[in-house]
Amino acid sequence: MPRPSLVPLLATALAGICLSPTLRAAETAAPSQASPASVPRPTTVVAQEFPAAQVDAGRVLFGAQCGFCHGRDAFGGETGPDLTRSTLVASDVRGDKLAPHLRAGRIEKGMPAFTLPDDDIAALVAYIHEQKKRADSAVGGRRAVDPSDLQTGNAAAGQRYFANACARCHSPTGDLAGVATRHVGLPLLRRMLYPTPGGRDDPSRVPQTVRVTLGNGQVVTGKLAHRDEFTIALLDERGWTRSWSTDRVKFTVDDPLEAHVEQLAKYTDSDMHDVLAYLQTLR
């Protein structure tokens, strides 16, 4: 899906960085956001049956290793998404996608890597598919937030709020045209609050740009790759990672999402619902 560009002000701010075509492709190919609890569950691509004993073994393992994050029933827990709503699970055939995912994890997003014997992985896969079947046949979602739950705002008030607080970066006919078609219900609300559900280090987020001035006066700019108290790292325009000790260079970082962080302290709940109601008109 092509990413509509932001209004000129922001576009200029971002113009300094040139994203390579490969990076763009990787971003757009990123898997869907965690726990889109308000959209219908993705349909399982290939129906699969598993022996009851294997499912039982998987239930035990899942409870011990995964339940704390994903809920013991895999329907979503404290930090892990509802796996019965995962497109990865829906497209998996007997572990072809799940097994590599479990072994690799997605550590930067809080999903650990697991070193488990093949039998255990197979049992986990069986259990997850079984739970997906159960969820698909159940009536009334648990822990789900439906788009109809989110219709309490006043769109006219939201439009006024938007004109004051958002229009300097966004335009209803530019970058946000059709935003309510691209994201529905809870995912739209979450993107409106902070546009990276994977958190601040989500690689699919709009990049932060960094401008580093070296000791010899040379300036290097690029996409921020890492920042802590001791190290600043960027991806330069050719895709190479370059890093420096923070005490040896001068640098400035521009985070286009800083305004979204500041906005969190300003919203009342009714402002938030009003703005959502307004965004929902942008189809």
Next chain:
Amino acid sequence: MSSPTFKPCAETRRHRFAAACRPGAWAATAFVSLFATFASAQEVDPRFLLQPTTDSWPTYHGDYTGRRHSPLKQITPDNVRQMTLAWAFNTGQSQPIKGTPIVVNGTLYLTAPDKIWAIDARTGRQLWQHTHPTNTAFHIGHRGAAVRGDLVYLTTPDCQLVALDARTGKPRWTVEIADAKRGYWCTNAPLIVRNHLLVGVSGDFDNLPGILRAFDPETGKPQWTFYSTPPAGTANSISGGATGGQMWMTGTYDPELNLVYVGTGNPTPVLNGPVRPGDNKWTNSILAINPDNGELRWGFQNTPHDTHDWDAAEVPVLVDAPFAGKPRKLLLQAARNGYYFVLDRVTGKSLLTTPFARANWAKGVDDEGRPIPIVDKEPARDGRLVSPDESGGTNYRSPSFDPATGTLIVSAHDAYGIYFFKPEHGDTGWAGADYGIHGKGILRALDYQTGAVRWSHDLHGGVGAAGVLTTASGVIFTGDSTGNAMALRTTDGKTLWHSGIGRVGNSPMTYELDGRQFVLFGGGSVLYAFGLLPAEGKN
């Protein structure tokens, strides 16, 4: 065994506030006699826990006060830059180390879910390990072991209490703490008080009463069970239908008052408030309990009617210090709900309640010192933007009290989350949905009397996972949010040293052996011991 005379005192380590605690005296006399006693006998007399020596870290918090302040001074602000790796121990687990190891008799005991290792504290060499049989309970993490006599104690995810021979790791006996099949699990580092071993459990995916149990440390025989949310129909059932209030963190202890202080967890169902009207005592509370019989002396609830998973399980730190000009026995807690609390720990009366992290859920503080929740910030069908988020203004990572500066140093988290509840979410376990939106980790030094922030140190990322250790030389040991262990200057939070060992996921600790001070951090699943290089000619 000749035992030195002890004056019970909660301030087990000397500092300038501890006038009532014979400052300095133990270092000269008790230290020598204790050392002699334990060097010969090896067995850990529970009285040792009253005044631990600097060659040990014999309990989860290091001592009974929970201050995580060590009198060690070898590593100083001036020389910490030279601190270097002494040894590393790889647990080989997929989970990061979340617990604090304990050290007695030169042996270090480290735990993980279903696992305990005994390690030579000088070298990192494994002496033995024990693996508990595979089980189905939650394997979320583990806080640590406890030791008494010749036994070392491990709690397991399936809520068994295993007593092992501290020399060999051979299991001596096992007793059940709670029924894991009902949904309890256990991560707790037990608290030894004389002839009682206190252990709490976890479990908020099912509606289960909160329990704290005491066992005979020698035989494993159950002594008492305390319910924070007594089941409906029983005499003390005041929770308004709420279950939960699990006491999953290790408490602290004042031997003079003979009171154990423990924080209780959130009520269940977690996000569904309407089904459990009222304050839901004693969930999200600090409780003072008599360790001899499990009786409640007093309780202070720091979040009445919680609907955001903000347990009060964070460490209740015990400090004897002036408050408003009067010497007091204080209890300090930086709580998950974003507020800092100071209580008189004799009476449980509030002295101060003030936010230390971003919090938008309360409209003020009531006469008893409790924040007053804003009803409209309870989870709702259309979502409520709430600060802090579910992981809280802080969490189980330990703070540290530094007596020289009079500051409580806390790993804080300024965060927003969005909370949903509708009746269709039911009334079991989580019963709702919530999502973290954004958070920022910051280390804050709070003036213990006012809660004012003396300095802050950006942790450069989201929520931090590292606890805090302070030492009498004026150094803080902790970790940032990205992957560095750090040493900071206590007076102003300035960075003095760092090492990119990976994200520190536990609360650091320290001890001194053969004249060398070691500082330990968990970095990922590896335990790292740092120290200054030994003087020439040694090793």
